[in-house]
Amino acid sequence: MANFFLDNKDLKYHLSHPLMRKIVELKERGFAEKDLYDYAPQNFEDAMDSYQRVMEIIGQVCADVIAPNAEGVDKEGPRVENDRVIYASGTAENMKAVNAAGLSGLTLPRRFKGLNFPLLCFVMANEMVARADASFENIWGLQDCAETLNEFASEEQKMKYLTWVSEGATCAMDLTEPDAGSDLGAVMLKATWSEERQTWLLNGVKRFITNGDGDVSLVLARTEEGTTDARGLSMLVYDKRNGGMKVRRIENKLGIKGSPTCELVFTDAPAELVGDRRMGLIKYVMSLMNAARLGIGAQSVGLCEAAYREALKYAHERQQFGKDIIKFPAVAEMLTNMRARLRGARALLYETSRFVEIYKQYTHISHERSLEAEERQEMKFYNRLADGFTPLVKLFASEYANSLAYDAIQIHGGSGFMKDYACERLYRDARILNIYEGTSQLQVVAAINGVTKGTFMEQISRYEELCYSEAMQPIVEQMKALRTRVEAMVAHVEVVSKDAPQFKDFHARRLVESVGHIIITCLLAQQASEVEEYASDAKVYAKLAEAYIVGAEAYVLNSTADDVALISEVHDQF
Amino acid sequence: MAKQVPDTRNVGKDAMTAEGTVNRAALPAIFNPEDLNALELALRLKEECAGSTVYILTMGPQRAADIIRDAMFRGADGGYLLSDRKFAGSDTLATSYALSCALRQIGADVIIAGRQAIDGDTAQVGPQVAEKMGLPQVTYAEEIVQVKESSLVVRRRLDRGVETVECPIPAVLTVNSSAPEIRPQNARLVMKYKWAMIPSEVAAASEVAQRLVEERDYLRIVEMTAADIVCDEQQLGLSGSPTKVKKIENVVFQSKEAKCLTASDEDIASLMVELIASHTLG
Numbered sequence: 001m002a003n004f005f006l007d008n009k010d011l012k013y014h015l016s017h018p019l020m021r022k023i024v025e026l027k028e029r030g031f032a033e034k035d036l037y038d039y040a041p042q043n044f045e046d047a048m049d050s051y052q053r054v055m056e057i058i059g060q061v062c063a064d065v066i067a068p069n070a071e072g073v074d075k076e077g078p079r080v081e082n083d084r085v086i087y088a089s090g091t092a093e094n095m096k097a098v099n100a101a102g103l104s105g106l107t108l109p110r111r112f113k114g115l116n117f118p119l120l121c122f123v124m125a126n127e128m129v130a131r132a133d134a135s136f137e138n139i140w141g142l143q144d145c146a147e148t149l150n151e152f153a154s155e156e157q158k159m160k161y162l163t164w165v166s167e168g169a170t171c172a173m174d175l176t177e178p179d180a181g182s183d184l185g186a187v188m189l190k191a192t193w194s195e196e197r198q199t200w201l202l203n204g205v206k207r208f209i210t211n212g213d214g215d216v217s218l219v220l221a222r223t224e225e226g227t228t229d230a231r232g233l234s235m236l237v238y239d240k241r242n243g244g245m246k247v248r249r250i251e252n253k254l255g256i257k258g259s260p261t262c263e264l265v266f267t268d269a270p271a272e273l274v275g276d277r278r279m280g281l282i283k284y285v286m287s288l289m290n291a292a293r294l295g296i297g298a299q300s301v302g303l304c305e306a307a308y309r310e311a312l313k314y315a316h317e318r319q320q321f322g323k324d325i326i327k328f329p330a331v332a333e334m335l336t337n338m339r340a341r342l343r344g345a346r347a348l349l350y351e352t353s354r355f356v357e358i359y360k361q362y363t364h365i366s367h368e369r370s371l372e373a374e375e376r377q378e379m380k381f382y383n384r385l386a387d388g389f390t391p392l393v394k395l396f397a398s399e400y401a402n403s404l405a406y407d408a409i410q411i412h413g414g415s416g417f418m419k420d421y422a423c424e425r426l427y428r429d430a431r432i433l434n435i436y437e438g439t440s441q442l443q444v445v446a447a448i449n450g451v452t453k454g455t456f457m458e459q460i461s462r463y464e465e466l467c468y469s470e471a472m473q474p475i476v477e478q479m480k481a482l483r484t485r486v487e488a489m490v491a492h493v494e495v496v497s498k499d500a501p502q503f504k505d506f507h508a509r510r511l512v513e514s515v516g517h518i519i520i521t522c523l524l525a526q527q528a529s530e531v532e533e534y535a536s537d538a539k540v541y542a543k544l545a546e547a548y549i550v551g552a553e554a555y556v557l558n559s560t561a562d563d564v565a566l567i568s569e570v571h572d573q574f
Numbered sequence: 575m576a577k578q579v580p581d582t583r584n585v586g587k588d589a590m591t592a593e594g595t596v597n598r599a600a601l602p603a604i605f606n607p608e609d610l611n612a613l614e615l616a617l618r619l620k621e622e623c624a625g626s627t628v629y630i631l632t633m634g635p636q637r638a639a640d641i642i643r644d645a646m647f648r649g650a651d652g653g654y655l656l657s658d659r660k661f662a663g664s665d666t667l668a669t670s671y672a673l674s675c676a677l678r679q680i681g682a683d684v685i686i687a688g689r690q691a692i693d694g695d696t697a698q699v700g701p702q703v704a705e706k707m708g709l710p711q712v713t714y715a716e717e718i719v720q721v722k723e724s725s726l727v728v729r730r731r732l733d734r735g736v737e738t739v740e741c742p743i744p745a746v747l748t749v750n751s752s753a754p755e756i757r758p759q760n761a762r763l764v765m766k767y768k769w770a771m772i773p774s775e776v777a778a779a780s781e782v783a784q785r786l787v788e789e790r791d792y793l794r795i796v797e798m799t800a801a802d803i804v805c806d807e808q809q810l811g812l813s814g815s816p817t818k819v820k821k822i823e824n825v826v827f828q829s830k831e832a833k834c835l836t837a838s839d840e841d842i843a844s845l846m847v848e849l850i851a852s853h854t855l856g
């Protein structure tokens with residue numbers, strides 16, 4: 001029987017990373033709950049055993065239920081009836097299976113009936129679900145909204161909403177509006193306090209809302225009359241059972257067709273304020289978005305896995321000129337590159353998850369007691385890494401999902417263009433990944449400071465100091481040399497941009513991607529030092545990294561302030 | 575009632591020993607598939623009847639405790655493992671005897687089992703247990719349609735259709751694979767019950783496990799030996815098993831010329847004649 005966890009040794013590798021000991025200690029607060037809940041772990045080994053068992057359950061549900069349903073879900077899609085969303089029948093079946101398996105509230109505290117699992121496990125679960133059906137990952141993965149409530153909502157709100165999510169309530173984050181996409185500061189949906197009803201009332205329209213008809217919605221709304229920017233926005237939580245919200249329509253999309261993308265109309269819909277007024281976008285949505293970006297990273301890696309497997313399988317089955325096409329170097333080379341990118345993106349995904357986890361746990365602990373000086377320092381350290389790595393993983397993984405889906409069709413040849421093979425669905429599903437939750441261009445904006453302010457270079461230096469196997473030494477040396485060259489590129493950009501401010505934006509993507517390639521190579525080299533099987537991935541990725549950086553370097557170092565004029569030319573062209 | 579069986583669905587070349595018996599070491603031990611359908615019906619019954627419980631009874635070696643735990647991970651409350659060397663070599667008659675003796679002691683309103691196990695394919699144990707206990711039985715069950723005060727309405731899946739019957743309880747149901755699929759293991763239940771053990775496992779377990787089993791009574795899987803049930807030992811194991819395996823042969827189907835017959839009286843009559851002549855019939 002297939003199992004999406006057991007058939008992928010890479011996942012087990014990442015689940016058993018040495019930092020897990022620290023993560024579990026923090027998450028379990030020294031196993032304080034071991035005798036309070038009948039499902040709490042007794043010690044580290046017990047916790048790890050539980051994670052593994054539950055990952056197996058998810059792997060099983062993915063292979064037995066979600067993946068077989070994916071094609072039907074893509075065809076049938078959700079629909080709107082009487083202002084409500086009806087999921088595709090396969091989606092409803094998936095929902096039933098994940099609820100029976102008790103997979104809701106995966107990371108939430110036990111006092112809210114959650115499993116209290118580390119974020120890394122949730123990310124891994126998302127990856128598996130996305131491999132089975134990217135559109136279902138959208139719906140299931142949105143339980144992550146509860147984490148934002150867990151961080152900022154009142155105890156009373158947490159008890160109500162988090163417990164409900166643990167019992168299977170679905171979520172939505174209602175941010176985008178017709179005139180507020182990437183620029184969320186322009187949100188206009190109004191929230192007004194009603195003295196009479198003693199509640200906030202929502203009025204307005206939200207658009208492109210994934211799973212908009214979910215049970216619990218986090219709504220970004222304008223609470224401050226007369227304001228027009230981010231400082232007038234607050235976050236509210238809306239309970240669907242209270243009424244006042246209608247689904248006007250759902251979008252007909254290119255991909256992830258099983259996930260309902262809704263236009264919502266709020267008419268005096270009662271909602272509760274979360275946290276402080278005016279902090280909606282500035283603080284809470286930023287946190288929500290960071291979590292969501294990691295989620296898209298997971299969704300992307302899952303899709304990469306699916307695309308690679310489809311391509312590999314077909315390359316073994318298809319014969320031309322009297323032999324399996326995988327025997328042709330041109331095909332094998334593509335597959336080798338695909339695997340290196342897949343595993344590279346995955347390495348970055350779990351590295352980021354660990355950073356985010358440690359930072360988040362210290363944040364939670366700081367709400368319970370004051371942190372020791374050393375802990376505060378560590379929290380700051382991981383916060384910086386989490387902020388830097390999150391846009392990086394979103395950028396790389398989502399772009400790789402697209403390129404792997406593209407390559408998967410290429411390996412299928414003409415058949416891949418037909419609806420008969422899964423790769424065409426993967427290709428369509430991938431296309432949104434580098435757009436939503438912040439386009440690749442916006443991830444570059446979020447990550448460029450990490451390049452220029454030293455976060456990434458410092459981390460690369462730390463990677464360089466780790467122990468590597470003899471086989472990996474040359475790769476580490478190669479990365480050291482590349483790092484120096486990228487530093488020169490950054491210096492050049494900094495100098496020129498003093499007089500031409502747009503120069504940095506012009507080259508930002510090249511700089512961010514160059515640094516990202518080095519980081520991914522270092523991570524793969526570490527893996528290969530521990531498990532020899534990863535050696536070829538590390539070697540291949542190092543070559544891809546160098547090829548990219550050499551190209552970027554040629555562009556950047558030969559570029560002058562005049563190049564900024566190149567981007568202004570298109571302004572007048574239409 | 576459930577059985578742990580070798581996974582005969584994924585048979586490799588090592589599946590049979592030279593002597594023609596099943597090579598258990600080469601095949602993973604699994605929960606008999608139709609017993610999982612039976613478990614699903616039992617769990618649905620539990621959900622419908624507040625306050626009811628589901629326990630697994632299995633006979634087998636100690637490692638068969640695995641399927642009891644598996645059932646607990648999916649919603650069963652606990653289980654009984656009937657395990658003793660004296661049960662070794664049981665055919666269906668001896669098995670159903672031992673099981674029915676245990677069941678008399680345990681007590682149950684509804685006894686549900688899979689139709690048959692994939693290692694023996696006899697489909698005899700369920701019905702024999704019913705006979706030995708003097709209980710009504712519903713075979714080929716696929717759904718419990720209605721639960722009444724002292725009876726169940728059950729739909730049976732037969733070769734050419736379905737039949738809905740009402741049956742007084744206590745009763746024995748044997749369940750077809752057309753019944754609903756088993757639900758997945760539940761994360762919280764896995765974490766709660768993963769320490770569940772039979773006494774002989776406890777002795778070899780870690781200190782933490784021993785403490786937990788000591789403190790939490792729901793982690794104790796009951797282990798029963800022949801001495802724990804009221805029975806006539808002569809009817810157990812080999813001595814209680816009239817079935818004797820004389821020889822095991824590998825049957826290789828060889829495709830011969832195919833003959834196409836229509837449903838006409840003529841063709842049927844000629845087939846009858848041919849079958850009688852070849853002593854296939856009669």
